[in-house]
Every structure is written in C-alpha cells, then in structure tokens.
Amino acid sequence: MTRVLENYIGGAWSRSSGTTLLDVKNPATGEVLAQVPLSTAGDVDTAVKAARAAFPAWRATPPAVRARYLFKLREVLDAHREEIAAICTSEHGKTLSESRNDFGRGIENVEHAAGIPTLMMGQNLEDVATAIDCQTIRQPLGVFAAITPFNFPPMVPLWFLPYAIATGNTFVLKPSEQVPLTQRRIFELIQSIGLPPGVLNLVNGGKDVVNGLCTHPDVAGVSFVGSSSVALHVYRTAAEHGKRVQALGGAKNFIVVLPDANRERAIANVAESIYGCSGQRCLAGSMIVGVGEAYEWVREALHEAARAIVLGDGSKPGVTMGPVVSAAAKDRILSCIEQGTREGARLTLDGRGATVEGCPNGNWIGPSIFEDVQPGMSVATEEIFGPVACLMRAQSLDEAIAAANRSRYGNAASVYTTSGKAARQFHNQIEAGMVGVNIGVAAPMAFFPFGGQKASFYGDTKAHGPTAIDFYTERKVVITRWF
Incomplete structure (x- = not known):
C-alpha cells in the first residue's frame, strides 16, 4: 500500500483534512514513492495556532539555549547526510553528488544560525544627551512561514527554518508537493532533538496552503522561493495582509x-x-x-x-x-x-x-x-x-x-x-x-545574503546571512534617563 504523508503540527504527526492526494514519483523510473495530501486552510490554521501557542515560551528561551538546539540539529543532520542525499535523488532526480552538495549547503545555514547569541546583539550608546542613554534591541515577531520549491529539497527550507527559530520565532513550512519526502525525513530528525511542541510545524499542500499562510492573521512574515509569477502573487497577497515578505523568483x-x-x-x-x-x-x-x-x-x-x-x-x-x-x-x-x-x-x-x-x-x-x-x-x-x-x-x-x-x-x-x-x-x-x-554558479555562503534584483526578487530583506536576522526580528529603540 502506498504511504500517505502526514503533516507535523504541535510536535506530532497528523493526517491532513484534505482529500486530494498527489503521487510523488521517482523522475528517473516513474515509480510511485508516496502520496502527498493537498491540505486545507483548516490545516494551516491548526498549524499556525500551534506555532502561536508555542511562541511566548520560545521567545523567553535565552538565545544561547535556542542555539544549543541548533547544535543538536546540526549533528543529527550531519549524521544522516547520505540518507537524506539518497532520498533527495529518488524524488528529485539529481545525482547523488549534487544531492550531497544540496544538503551540505543547508547544514551550513544551521551552523551559521547557531551563532545567534552574537548575531542577535543590538547596539548602545551612553550619553546621547546629558544623562540619557540609547540602545537598540532585537525582538522576535511571532509565527513565520516558508513556501519552498522542488529544485533543492533539503537546502532551501534550511535557508529559513534555522534563522526563524534561532531568533525566537516559531515556524510553519510548506515544502513543494513534488518533493515532500526529504523534508518528511528531516522533520523526523528534528523531532528527535526535543524542541518544544509547536516551535516547528510542517503542512503539505498546494495553492490553498500558500494562500492560507499569506492571509492568516497570526502569521507575521512569509518567505518564498519559486517562479517570478508566483513570487509576485505571494509578495502582493502577504503584503496586503500586513506581513513581512521575502519572495525569491525566477532568473535568466x-x-x-x-x-x-x-x-x-x-x-x-x-x-x-x-x-x-x-x-x-x-x-x-x-x-x-x-x-x-x-x-x-x-x-x-x-x-x-x-x-x-x-x-x-x-x-x-x-x-x-x-x-x-x-x-x-x-x-x-x-x-x-x-x-x-x-x-x-x-x-x-x-x-x-x-x-x-x-x-x-x-x-x-x-x-x-x-x-x-x-x-x-x-x-x-x-x-x-x-x-x-x-x-x-x-x-x-x-x-x-x-x-x-x-x-x-x-x-x-x-x-x-x-x-x-x-x-x-x-x-x-x-x-x-x-x-x-570566474565563478559559474554565484551562490553566496550562508553568512552572506542570497537574492536577486528586478523580477527575480520581491521584498526588502534577502535570504540568509545578516539579512535573515533583520527579517526575523524587530529593532526596538530604547531611550533611557534616570532621575
């Protein structure tokens, strides 16, 4: 019997309420590997509510403690490099060497985000005026979501997920319905590191899930990677609903x-x-x-x-x-x-x-x-x-x-x-x-920003690097005088 994939919500696996199933096929052989449900707006609401409920306690968790979860995540992902690469190749079709590189660049983002105690620091200046001090602090905003493409199943979700939770936000991922198996296995590994329930969630699906995330009132921001036409739709829809958006589009x-x-x-x-x-x-x-x-x-x-x-x-x-x-x-x-x-x-x-x-x-x-x-x-x-x-x-x-x-x-x-x-x-x-x-693939390392210009990018803050910290935090200015 063909396996039907589940969503990961509130720290547990659960069946989607959607009734439409799509085959996940090996593109080299045509073999059906699994079936993925097209989840509903109701599933999105359940996931966002779980993330919202987890946010206050996760926000109050010290950054150094949050970083330790990322250290654990890095180790468990590294221990399963070959397994994840094989799953990626089976559902995407790229060579094993390409899948290893794909996953390796994702792990690099986990490593970078683990430096959050330093990355999230603010600034301060004494005596901006007589006996008055000023400082900026960074604070998380709440629930963030990412909508990711088929072409890099292990890597692209890890452009967003580590930074979102490192900065104290909670997170909902919608992986591509064409290649959901890699993220299914990664979330099984995530489950093993003991994150509090609701900090990370996964909802399988198509356009209904995309639109549900872009319009949900409890989602603070949305990240997207895909075609320029859909990137523009995500940008407009999420922005119209008051959200931060980074939408990475197509290229020539x-x-x-x-x-x-x-x-x-x-x-x-x-x-x-x-x-x-x-x-x-x-x-x-x-x-x-x-x-x-x-x-x-x-x-x-x-x-x-x-x-x-x-x-x-x-x-x-x-x-x-x-x-x-x-x-x-x-x-x-x-x-x-x-x-x-x-x-x-x-x-x-x-x-x-x-x-x-x-x-x-x-x-x-x-x-x-x-x-x-x-x-x-x-x-x-x-x-x-x-x-x-x-x-x-x-x-x-x-x-x-x-x-x-x-x-x-x-x-x-x-x-x-x-x-x-x-x-x-x-x-x-x-x-x-x-x-x-003299570089054919101008892909920046995790500690530099990733994103294009013109119709290749919609938004103000690009992926990973220092711009990820800007995207996932609000800068607050505190001006102090004591009498």
Whole structure:
C-alpha cells in the first residue's frame, strides 16, 4: 500500500483534512514513492495556532539555549547526510553528488544560525544627551512561514527554518508537493532533538496552503522561493495582509566570456552551471555570451563538454546528469525548445529524443544548445529551467552587459576574464543581485545574503546571512534617563 504523508503540527504527526492526494514519483523510473495530501486552510490554521501557542515560551528561551538546539540539529543532520542525499535523488532526480552538495549547503545555514547569541546583539550608546542613554534591541515577531520549491529539497527550507527559530520565532513550512519526502525525513530528525511542541510545524499542500499562510492573521512574515509569477502573487497577497515578505523568483542568468579568459576552466565551469541539476536551479547559466573571438572557441568547447555528459538515473555511478523533475516539466521545456526553433534560433545540439536504457519511464531531456540567439527571442527572455544553453554573440563587454541588463530578471550573472579592469566594470554595471567573477554558479555562503534584483526578487530583506536576522526580528529603540 502506498504511504500517505502526514503533516507535523504541535510536535506530532497528523493526517491532513484534505482529500486530494498527489503521487510523488521517482523522475528517473516513474515509480510511485508516496502520496502527498493537498491540505486545507483548516490545516494551516491548526498549524499556525500551534506555532502561536508555542511562541511566548520560545521567545523567553535565552538565545544561547535556542542555539544549543541548533547544535543538536546540526549533528543529527550531519549524521544522516547520505540518507537524506539518497532520498533527495529518488524524488528529485539529481545525482547523488549534487544531492550531497544540496544538503551540505543547508547544514551550513544551521551552523551559521547557531551563532545567534552574537548575531542577535543590538547596539548602545551612553550619553546621547546629558544623562540619557540609547540602545537598540532585537525582538522576535511571532509565527513565520516558508513556501519552498522542488529544485533543492533539503537546502532551501534550511535557508529559513534555522534563522526563524534561532531568533525566537516559531515556524510553519510548506515544502513543494513534488518533493515532500526529504523534508518528511528531516522533520523526523528534528523531532528527535526535543524542541518544544509547536516551535516547528510542517503542512503539505498546494495553492490553498500558500494562500492560507499569506492571509492568516497570526502569521507575521512569509518567505518564498519559486517562479517570478508566483513570487509576485505571494509578495502582493502577504503584503496586503500586513506581513513581512521575502519572495525569491525566477532568473535568466547571463554568463559573459571574454577572449582573455582561461579557456579550460571557463568551459568546465560554464557547462556545469548550465547542466548541473539538469538546469533546474535559479543560479544556472542559461545565456552564454561570447565576446569577440571568444564566441567560436566557447561554442566548440561547450558542444564537446555537453556531449560528454552521461544522462541517467542519478543514483547510479558514473551518471553526471539526471532527469527533469516531472513529465509536466519535461513537456514545458520541450515547448520552450520548439518555440525557440520557430523563432529562428538554431538548435545545434538537440536533447529532445534522449533515452536511458532500462528507464523507459524517466523524464529525460539531454543537453541542448541553441545558437544564433537574438535579443527578443523567447529563449533569450524567458526562463527555461532545463538543460538548455543559449549562445549569443557580442562585440564588446559593453554590448554584453547591455544585453544582460535588458532582461527583466536580475538574479545572477558571471564574467570570465583575466582582466581586473573588465571584472570591475562587470560587477559595477551588471544589474544582478549575485555576481560571479570566474565563478559559474554565484551562490553566496550562508553568512552572506542570497537574492536577486528586478523580477527575480520581491521584498526588502534577502535570504540568509545578516539579512535573515533583520527579517526575523524587530529593532526596538530604547531611550533611557534616570532621575
């Protein structure tokens, strides 16, 4: 009998009141791994009430004590790295190596948040006027929620969860209904560390849960990662209901390669940026701009690197790229490729007919490359979120930067060069929130902020790093005079 997943509310597992169940499938084999319920607004209300009830005592728990729970969490997560990586690969499709890295970056955020006694400190100044002192203190706000995507099942929830509870708030997570198994296991591990009931809660579901969290009067703030259209919806809806919001959206990331770049290292990085995790990540390179004479060698070397990729079940040794997450994702990516060919881009490497021996039901798309991509084409402007590279020519760095800045997105951008002058111009002028210099995936470490610009981010305070502490706390100013 297929297992039906439960919600985690008030320190215990409970059945959802929702009657609709979705299959959770292995994208490489088509095997049904479990069923996930689409919970209701009533389930959301139950979880938020549990979190609200737990808040006063958790807020009063000293930060050093809260940090000790994170130390425990870090240790239990670290002890189960291989298990979590295997679950991630089974439900997402990425390779085991990619799943390990995914989870490792999540654990890094737990480590960083464990420094909360220092991170949450305020400021003070004596004698701002005669015999008057002034200080700022940070205080938690209440119940926070996060709505997370399919592409990094272990990592993205850990961008938010550790900081929310470290700062003294309580928390409700809605994981992606496409990949709920990783968080199910992580919450089982969380249950083992002895957190007070209601501090952490999990509600499975779809849009009803999203809207329930965005409108619930007892939710103080909402974090979201996903497409820009949904990010904008979450931002508007939650903000209209008086909540703090950080909504991380989609991307169309440009990688600019100059003629003086280190060829071997540049191409290895660029190929990994495009095709890692089958292109299903918001930091994936998707527009590759060869400047001047660099275009030809980038073109040739990228084709060679793409043809060397081994497509298959990510759990098997030797595989370097897995399937896309679902049949629906495959159909959408194929539609994007068809649209690109209709608009005149040349598909010089076609992954549409890819198959994998022994896995006839997998969601396979091989590495693909478009050439002669022009500004205005859909493949140059719209997020494909799959293993598809788009090559564009530019005659100068100025032209390349201008092409990138025309995009409505501004998540990440990278440049490959040995010129400090060119690198400085690029990171000074490019309109992107995260910039790589000879780095193909410009992913900041946990102690730096994560987030884009323009249609890639809606809100004021970005994820993790010091901005997480700002998001989850209110600064209060106290002015004191004693007679």
